[in-house]
Amino acid sequence: MSGGGLAVADRSQHVPVLLHRCLELLGPALADRPAVVLDATVGLGGHAAALLHAHPALTLIGLDRDPQAIRVATERLHPYSGRLHLVHAVYDELADVLASLGIQQLDGVLFDLGVSSLQLDAVERGFS
Numbered sequence: 001m002s003g004g005g006l007a008v009a010d011r012s013q014h015v016p017v018l019l020h021r022c023l024e025l026l027g028p029a030l031a032d033r034p035a036v037v038l039d040a041t042v043g044l045g046g047h048a049a050a051l052l053h054a055h056p057a058l059t060l061i062g063l064d065r066d067p068q069a070i071r072v073a074t075e076r077l078h079p080y081s082g083r084l085h086l087v088h089a090v091y092d093e094l095a096d097v098l099a100s101l102g103i104q105q106l107d108g109v110l111f112d113l114g115v116s117s118l119q120l121d122a123v124e125r126g127f128s
């Protein structure tokens with residue numbers, strides 16, 4: 001653990017806001033086919049984990065501007081590493097990221113805007 005926050009194992013229990021509603025809304029576009037989703041703010045990987053679990057043929061690209069979030073998401077989403085691309089980038093760069101991965105079409109996009117508990121819980125990051 002670093003920075004006084006929760007350990008990665010604890011963060012893996014974090015359930016994101018509106019998880020069920022996001023799965024419900026994206027579900028029809030992703031079900032039963034090799035769909036591709038961009039999670040533009042992957043954060044602690046809560047939405048990403050649920051989407052990858054719910055849709056076994058799904059490939060997910062996850063971006064975050066926070067390198068610590070990418071580290072936590074990489075560990076949490078390890079079981080899905082064969083269907084996952086995690087990239088440290090701001091979402092303004094999504095066109096470049098998709099081009100570099102050779103992805104020309106997306107079936108779903110998720111922007112969960114804001115900050116995460118990873119950032120709020122660590123006093124030294126200046127949000128407290």
Ligand SMILES: C[S@@+](CC[C@H](N)C(=O)[O-])C[C@H]1O[C@@H](n2cnc3c(N)ncnc32)[C@H](O)[C@@H]1O
Pocket residue numbers: 016040041042043044045046047048063064065066069089090091092112113114115116
């Ligand atoms: C509410 S959290 C996302 C939580 C995530 N959906 C989950 O399930 O854990 C928002 C995330 O957006 C990231 N973020 C903020 N501005 C960003 C930007 N311009 N580009 C990419 N990520 C950004 C933050 O670092 C934070 O991790």
